[in-house]
Amino acid sequence: MVKKGKIEVRIEHCKGCGLCLTTCKLNAIALSTADVTNSSGYPYVIMINENCTGCTMCAIMCPDQAIDVYREQEHS
Numbered sequence: 001m002v003k004k005g006k007i008e009v010r011i012e013h014c015k016g017c018g019l020c021l022t023t024c025k026l027n028a029i030a031l032s033t034a035d036v037t038n039s040s041g042y043p044y045v046i047m048i049n050e051n052c053t054g055c056t057m058c059a060i061m062c063p064d065q066a067i068d069v070y071r072e073q074e075h076s
């Protein structure tokens, strides 16, 4: 069974650099549109589908520790 994951983005820490997007092989994340920004004026990362497996690559890549990753518990 494919693991399900999700991310939570600390919106105010994200500067919209897009580095994390390059790590997501499942294309589960994108930047918000230019008119949806944090208080510093940067677009921020959002989940765009249910593809996330919780691999953590995006969080590891982020230089600003703006992403937390959660994985669904496996049930027996």
Ligand code: SF4
Binding pocket: 005, 006, 007, 023, 024, 025, 026, 027, 028, 029, 051, 052, 053, 054, 055, 056, 057, 058, 059, 069
């Ligand atoms: S945890 Fe992995 S699958 Fe989920 S958004 Fe980040 S890079 Fe993509």
Ligand code: SF4
Binding pocket: 009, 013, 014, 015, 016, 017, 018, 019, 020, 021, 044, 045, 061, 062, 063, 064, 065, 066, 067
């Ligand atoms: S979450 Fe981190 S790596 Fe991704 S765009 Fe924001 S600052 Fe850049």
